[in-house]
Structure formats: C-alpha cells, structure tokens
Amino acid sequence: MSVKENKFGADRDGFAELGVIQALFEDIPTSEVGVASGAQTAFDGARIFIKEMIANQCKLAGCKLTGHPYGEGEEHSHECWFGMRRDFYADRNAKRGQGY
Numbered sequence: 001m002s003v004k005e006n007k008f009g010a011d012r013d014g015f016a017e018l019g020v021i022q023a024l025f026e027d028i029p030t031s032e033v034g035v036a037s038g039a040q041t042a043f044d045g046a047r048i049f050i051k052e053m054i055a056n057q058c059k060l061a062g063c064k065l066t067g068h069p070y071g072e073g074e075e076h077s078h079e080c081w082f083g084m085r086r087d088f089y090a091d092r093n094a095k096r097g098q099g100y
Contacts, residue, residue: 024046057080058074058076061080063075063082
C-alpha cells in the first residue's frame with residue numbers, strides 16, 4: 001500500500017499506516033492514493049463507510065454540512081466530535097494564553 005503524498009513520511013519508522021489513516025479520513029483525491037489491486041475494494045469500501053458514518057453523526061448532532069472538500073464552510077455543533085474537538089483546543093489555547 002502506498003500513499004503518494006504522506007505528510008507523516010511513509011518511508012520512515014512505520015509511518016505508512018498513518019498515511020493510510022489520513023487517506024481514509026481526509027478528502028484526498030483518489031488519484032493520490034494507490035493501494036494493491038487486492039486491497040482497493042476494501043480501501044474504497046472503508047473510505048465510503050467512514051465518510052457516511054461521519055456525515056450521519058454530524059447530521060444527528062445538528063451540524064450544517066456543505067459537502068465541500070476538506071469541510072470548507074461547514075459549521076459543527078458543540079455536540080458532534082468535530083465541535084467538541086474545536087471547543088477543546090479553543091479552551092486549551094485560551095488557558096495557555098493566560099499563563100496556565
């Protein structure tokens with residue numbers, strides 16, 4: 001399995017797996033992801049499943065999804081995973097700014 005553009009460095013210290021996970025969860029164009037022919041169907045199925053699962057979770061939480069690549073313009077509620085992650089980092093950064 002190979003990922004053409006892997007920001008984790010696919011050729012070092014077993015980081016190829018992180019590149020595959022990145023390719024599954026992010027909207028990387030299919031032309032940038034190459035897998036062995038036997039694994040292509042499983043990879044495509046996993047990618048579709050993850051995208052649908054995330055979209056369903058966001059809809060249930062009341063998020064406003066645009067459908068644009070990389071989530072551009074999407075508004076996530078405080079109840080979904082993306083909203084909780086955003087709130088966590090905003091809170092952490094605010095505390096760091098206060099000298100904590």
